Structure formats: C-alpha cells, structure tokens
Amino acid sequence: MTTTVPKPSGKAALRGRILRLAASVTTPLLPDDYLDLVAPLRSGADLRGRVLAVRPETADAATLVIRPGRDWRGHTPGQYVRLGVDVDGVRQWRAYSLTSAPTRRGGPISVTVKAIPDGVVSNHLVRRTRPGTLVQLDQAQGDFVLPGRPPARVLFVTAGSGVTPVMGMLRADVLGGADVVVVHSAPTPADVIFGAELRGLAERGVIRLVQRHTDTDGLLTVDDLDRLVPDHLDRETWACGPVGLLDALEEHWTASGRGDRLHTERFRPTVISPGEGGAVTFVRSGVTVCADGATPLLDAGEDAGVLMPSGCRMGICFGCVLPLRQGAVRDLRNGELTTAVPGDGVRIQTCVSAAAGPCDIDH
C-alpha cells in the first residue's frame, strides 16, 4: 500500500520527539502540568488570563482589565469572550462583551460586568475579584460586529449593560466619519456605564448621544425611537439589551421590511427554567426519553436501552459520571439543583440525579 501522508518536517518531528521525551520524564502528568505552576499564560497552555485591575464604573458595574495568555488570537470589536471564574471554589462560565479596542498581540483586554441581583458570577467579578486572579478564557466569538466597510449611517440602541459591546466598537475607532447615533437607556444618570466617555464622544461630535432614564422616562419603546431618531429605519442598527426590548425592535424592523438592517446581541440565549422531570436526550446514542422527577437518569437511560456506565448506584463511587451538556438536573439525595449550558463543562452522577427539565447528556 502506498501512502500519501506527507512526512512531518524536520522541525516538527524534532519538536514531537522532545515533547515525548519530556512526557516520559513527567508521566503520569504532562510537562504542561508543571509548566502551569510557573507560566500559566505561556503559549501552548490552556487559554487563561490574569486580572490586572478591577475598575469601578458605576455602583454595580466594574471593568476587569485582563492580560490574556500568549495564544489569545485577538478579537473584532463587538465580540464577546467566555470567562471561566472560580466562585466559592466552583468553576462557572459566563460570556461578556469585550469593551477594549483590539490591541497588539499580548496587550491587555477588558470586559465590563454589571452585577445583577443574585448573580453569582457577576457579583463575584464586580465586588470580590482582586488583581492577580487567574481566569479561564475562550477565544473571542460572536457575529455582533461591524462590516469591513462601516455604513454611512449607524444607530446603536442599548440598554443597561447592553452598552458594552457598542463601547468596544466605539473605542476601536473604526466608524470613520460615519453618522452615528447612540440611544442608551439606563435607570438613572448614575447608572450609565461609560457615561462620561459617551458624553465626551458626543461633545467632540463623534456621536449623537440620546440618553434615556427609565426612572423618569419609563422603558424605551419603539414609539420613542420614532420620535428620537426619525430616520432609524434607514440606519444600519446594532441593538443590545434586555430580551423584551430586542423582541420589540425585531418585530418593528421586520414589520417595516428592514429586518436585514437590524443586528441584535442576546446574552443567555438558553434560559433554563427548572421543573420536575423532562425530556432526556443521550446525545451520542441518539436516544430521547421522557423521565419523571424521581427517576435517576441512569435508570432512565438503561430503560431506554442506552449502555450507561454505572457502579454502586448509590452516589458514592462516581463510576456513572457523565457530562451534562445542557439542561437542569436535581440531586435526589438533597434536592440540589444543577444547571448547565453548553461549554459549562458540568459533569453529573447519573445514579443520584433526576431530570429537572429537558436535558442533554453527552453520551
């Protein structure tokens, strides 16, 4: 048999050999496990970042300046980054818009976080994170970005922390001489994140800023928009804010036949509302079953003919642990709820967990 696989270049082969030799020195660990102790941000490591500073923006929002690892590939203004933070010892992943302008390789990035009531991660980031903390990162992603050539007339509609991706775009200084209107809604003037910076841009004539304060003006509506920016339908528009606002805008733009001009960014696209029982999908086996809130997922899977890993069946041996890709499960021993969205990396003991809503098991 002939093979057409190209021979690895001399350099790559040498690198491979060195890595194998290093691994034989450190086995069962990897050389990376030792390097992580001294150089967690090096090239080749899992992507991480170190918090350089935490700067308060408003009473309940703060900007985290982060030095990303060497393998950070940069971002396009408007994109977000997923951040893995250890809160009370448990790793939690959340997505935040990048608010810094793209920098040269190795430069710091920033995200701006608003603490939401009962928000486990947001409160931790805003109030309890100290410089020096290591966080886990993913590469930047998202298509809430400006086109290569900026449109002549632009409208940004933002509410609350929805201003963050837009700030990323404004700071990147890529709009050239475009005619830019920013309509921003926040409860009071003191709640406006980047308030001073936005007003500065307005004073310099870079943008026209329309500020709305819901405490006095009420929630921003489509009718308001007609009045505040009469030509809004003629503008390429980017909107980010609460779901209600985005739904109303999408309806309005679509009804007017301009749906293609509106770009929206929604955080938390998957809303997990736990209940009792639900449809359980074993993703790789391609099996979906309805399980009630009292049946362990292990039993539900086995009853449906899925070959499940199992052990003691009483919650002590961890032989049945599988990844919960998304959904909600309840611990049958104490009723504790666990929820996951894709990327959270949550693993559960199927022998003592029951469905608390639809869930996908990676098995």
Place this chain on the structure above:
Amino acid sequence: MTVIQNKPVNPIAHLTAEDIEIIGKELDAIRERVVADRGERDAAYIRRVISTQRKLEMGSRVVLLFSLFPPAWIVGTAGLTVAKILENMEVGHNVLHGQWDWMRDPKIHSTTWEWDHVSPAEQWKHSHNELHHTYTNVLGKDNDLGYGIMRVDEDQRWHPFHLGQPLWNFINACFFEYGIAAYDLELGRNLRNGRHKRPEFRARARAVGRKIRRQVLKDYVVHPLLSGPSFLHTLAATFTANLLRNLWSHSVIMCGHFPEGVETFSRRSIEGETRGEWYLRQMLGSANISGSRLMHIMTGNLSFQIEHHLFPDLPSNRYQEIAPEVRALFDRYGLKYTTGSLPRQVLSAWRKVVRLSLPNRKAPRRVDERPAPALAASGV
C-alpha cells in the same frame, strides 16, 4: 474479628431497626452540612497540596541529578518519598474518589486524573470505589479483606497456603503498587478460571502493561540517565522512594480494616440492606489512626477511615472536622469507634495476619441461634 452474626456478643444487638434508620438520618445531615459549606477554602486546600506536591517532586528529582553526593542522595530520596506518598494518598486516592469533582475543574477531576501508580486509574476506581466501598467488609464480596492472598478473618476458610501469609504480606507491602495492579485485574481469579484469554481481560492487562512500562521507564531509566554519572545512585534513590512509599501506604491501608475491633459481615446479611444499615456497616467495618495533623495529611486522611467510609466523596480535609461529631454519634448509640496510634494499629493488624496464618484454634463460637432483635428486624 469474626462475622458479626457469629460473635458471642453481638455489638449491635441493642439497636432497633428504628435506631439504625435514625443513625442514617443523622449521618445524612452531617454530610449535607459539609456539602452546603464546602467552597473556596477547600478548593484552595487541594490546590495548595497539589502545587506543593509537584514542587517537592520536581525539586527532589533535580537534587537527585547529583545523587552521587551523599547529602543530595539523602535529601532527594527523602523529598521524593514524601512527594510520592502525598501524590498517592492525599491527592490521587481522594481525587479519584470524586472528592473534588464539585469544583468543576477538568484538571482536578475523577474522570481525567491519572496517578503515579502502576494500576491505571480507571481499573483502580472500579475495584476500589465501586467494589470495596460498596461491599465493605462483606466476606466473599470485598476482596480488600486479605486481598485474596491472606486470611484476615476467622470466618475465612483456612488453607495451607495461608501458613506463609506473614511473608506474603511483607512482600505485598514492599511491592504494594504491583500487588494492587494485580488485585485490580483480579489476576489470580482470572488465571485460575481461564478467563485470562478473554479479550476484555487482555485489553485490561495490556493497559496495566503500558502503565507499568511508562512508570518503570520514568523511575528506572529516564531519570537515572538524566543523572549521568549519578545513574546508579538515582536508580537506587527512586527504588528506595517507591519502596518506602509502598511500605507506608500498605501500613496505613492495613490499619483501615484489619485491626482488632473491626467487624465483618456475611454475604447474606446485606440482602435488602437499607441506607441506615449500609452506614452502620461502614461504621463498624473501619478503624481510624490517631496522630498529628501532618500524619493525617501523609495518610491522605485515611487515618479518618471511618469518616471516609461513611462519606467517601467528601473533601478529605473535612474528615478531621466532622470526626468529633461522628464519634459522639458512636458514643450515643453505644457503638465502638475503633482507633489507635499508627504503631499500635499496625501491630494489631500484623498480629492478626500471623495468628490467622494458622487454622482457628477452636470452631468459631456461635451466638445463640435466636438472632438478635435488631438483626431480625433489620436483616443486617
């Protein structure tokens, strides 16, 4: 020890079925309290132990590059021994139990961890977490009772092979990690009944072979070679570190279930076992070791074997904290909390190994045929 049902005085005869369920509820409550409270402090603890272990191992191995010089040999060997003990006991054993899974850190997780041991984590998790921890001290079910090469209970049948068990135990202690690998493979049983030809067994045996090759290559070839002129000295140093680690972990683990005062159970007794009865079996089937904080860490907190067997998935640093409460529960219900210093418990276990190498002096005494009330009611 003899099977609890065969004792002249049944240690749980005074408990009603209801008592046993209440004990179970109280233990559940202790567990819930720890689960609700575990957090940043615990995460910081295990990360500190892991980082200390890695730095110590790396540092010791660097020192051993110059093991030709006696002080370097001594310091390096001592450091490597401690590092290997920490790695197996406080880190490996406990991570593989899933004690730290709640942190959701993929690098410190029972499904991804591999340890400095010739038995692959996957196989050890099955024989230890699943079999030993579920069927603790049930004769014929829990192979940890004598590891299949020794008789550690009067109710295990004597065979002339057992005459040599003090020697078998000593050899097992010296090469303990290989003993465990063979044990996890159920090598003896599989060879006897011809199952060693099955593809499933062969695949597992190959996995062990690969693990042994990597371990041996690292300890006895790569590091000695890196030491250049110190080749032989480094070889001796790693051999010594492995030997001391094996002797230490064997001693600690013998203290968990073999000393006098620990109970065993018959296979029939666990049919239809309730949660409370399972807890009770763990309480009576394990023994602790008393000592300093450093000693507890070096045993991987298996010195709190009772607490560990009650709650195998709670973070190890918590066992010491809940021990007084657990002990109070034993006292309240008139149960024996078996504990003693390391030398005392090791001696006790060894004495039993020697004593039971001979057949029982007299036929095991039977309890009055009428079963004790609690046992009749609960089926323990």
